[in-house]
Amino acid sequence: MKTIVICGATATGKSDLAVSLANEIDAEIINADSMQLYRGMDIGTAKLTAAERGGIPHHLLDVLDVTEDATVAWYQSAARDAISDIHARGKNTVIVGGTGLYIKAILDDLNFPDTDPLVRERLNKEAEDFGVAKLFERLQLLDPAAAAAINIQNVRRVIRALEVIEITGQPFTANLPREDSSKYPDAMQFGLVMDREKLTERIDARVDLMWERGLVAEVDALIAEGITKATTARRALGYAQVISMRSGEISEELAKEETKRATRQYARRQETWFSRDARIQWISPIQPRLETVLEKINSRSK
């Protein structure tokens, strides 16, 4: 059974390609977008409507309330279970999304050590009270390799490293493995690219459309459901901006502009992330996407 990944920056047209591809190769789709996991976050995440999904079953889509926080570890096992299930039913799998770490967590041999809210909370408090420098010093002592790889300013990562060391008694692996640890050696990854100017245009247009379609109302509904108390969902592009607009911090016009700006920056980070995975086969903007992907898949299976 095939495992195909469609990745790339936001607004490059991944979702549509995934559906048409799934149709062609008798596949089901697994969402690899950290924000499309949430129910009710539809307009702002550019989630495909039921009609647009064209009857293709989508997994890991609409599976969490906005008050629940997704984590990579949870996603990893849920996604792998979904793949096993799909393959067991004799279908192929298409994984689509822009969350690089999530895709990598599925494909590669990443083991996420446990987490402990209490330990984390204590470390957080320590960082606030005494500063990260203090914590970083400890990290240097306990795990020089991790300290060398993590920037002292990156509080979140310093804390996580210390948390892992404390819970497991083992050093923290601070670097992701590169391409040599695949759990699904037959998986094929395809990346969609677009030149910056074109992408910026598409992002701007998409954000305008989100507003027209009622993003503000969507966020209002989620605020009522408690999204502001969540730690993950409320940071989503567009949602964070509308939330701060509703709290009176910024105007609606600014919220919209900021959403476009933040989305542009996000797209850049995505490109950086995906660009380091040599396994990805990039589909250039001038190539017919579906045809090119099908061709590559077929030539591989021969």
Added chain:
RNA sequence: GGCGGGUUGCCCGAGCGGCCAAUGGGAGGGGACUGUAAAUCCCCCGGCUCUGCCUUCGAAGGUUCAAAUCCUUCACCCGCCA
């Protein structure tokens, strides 16, 4: 018409005779990345034949060994008085 304040690099905004190509922030570009990843963090950011040189701080003159910083005139913007 009179008096006062302002004009700084793509934008906002410090600087107020030498240590200034000029603090900060934003935008833009590059990069990192193992339980918040649409997150978090780092680097670059006038030009060049790049341990130095050249062109920048509204414009044009001037003072000085030396000016974004002082003086003069002009242009535009802002406030108060008419």
